[in-house]
């Protein structure tokens with residue numbers, strides 16, 4: 463029998479000033495007390511959480527019979543813990559169908575992260591992608607990866623004791639924000655007017671109104687009522703949720719020119735890049751779109767043809783923060799504005815790190831899931847100074863959890 467022996471490691475001592483000057487950086491860091499460059503992912507917890515909505519939600523897709531009113535949002539949360547005790551939390555989501563599918567895909571691919579260095583986020587995104595390569599690089603599979611990716615970025619920023627925006631390289635501590643939830647199509651116009659006043663009172667800066675009614679005159683009447691209700695300098699946007707054809711969109715866009723809208727959102731089918739580009743060229747009002755796209759490649763097509771003056775990426779929908787940053791670079795190369803869709807808890811950080819003044823959509827739907835909340839003041843959303851994304855899951859989130867899965871061991 464052969465004995466296996468291991469040489470005793472050489473004692474590690476702090477380098478003297480002279481040796482520090484001549485030592486390579488890696489050696490320096492490895493030897494410096496209290497600083498470790500390498501950590502390992504030890505444990506992952508996946509949670510499927512169903513958030514109920516207090517009121518069934520309808521946009522134009524419901525009025526045209528394409529979808530039923532939305533009554534809940536499904537979330538996939540990932541909590542990652544390392545050997546050294548660092549942790550991060552990330553999420554993805556699905557409206558209507560898709561939540562159980564994201565959770566199922568995440569469970570199939572999660573174990574490839576155990577034992578990996580959590581700092582290698584690019585490598586880990588690719589590894590997760592290859593684990594499910596046969597189901598593609600967009601849509602549901604990519605959205606499952608997003609929850610892991612966001613958790614790894616949260617962990618990295620927490621480890622650096624920085625808000626995520628500052629880890630990425632922030633341009634501002636607050637971002638312009640507008641309200642969407644008060645202007646849905648199911649909401650009577652009197653209530654919309656009350657909601658818009660309440661939103662402004664709470665420190666939100668702009669108001670978005672859903673359009674795309676079966677009778678176009680109803681849209682014009684509602685936009686007129688809101689415009690007259692608000693001070694002239696309050697930014698107002700409309701969102702058609704893809705319900706017009708090209709001719710209708712052009713006609714409505716021309717009618718709306720007089721209202722000085724900040725943008726017209728999703729006037730056409732989300733994948734009609736040429737149609738959006740034609741509108742963007744023809745109208746003074748900016749065209750915004752992109753929330754429904756499910757990969758950077760799909761966004762790149764929009765940007766290539768000039769389909770949007772304002773790009774509306776959704777980090778959980780396109781694969782997380784790693785992918786969002788690639789898209790942001792593309793958008794900046796064309797000097798485009800961005801107005802990320804939904805998930806303000808993630809997007810306030812990403813927008814703060816985008817060079818051109820952005821907008822972030824204010825949705826308070828996720829508030830019950832978290833112990834912390836974003837502040838709005840002076841028309842802006844303020845990025846928290848807490849490390850990472852700055853959010854922890856609430857007891858209510860635990861109560862709404864419908865499934866969990868764990869991988870690896872807690873340190």
Ligand SMILES: [Mg+2]
Pocket residue numbers: 701703727728753
């Ligand atoms: Mg929208």
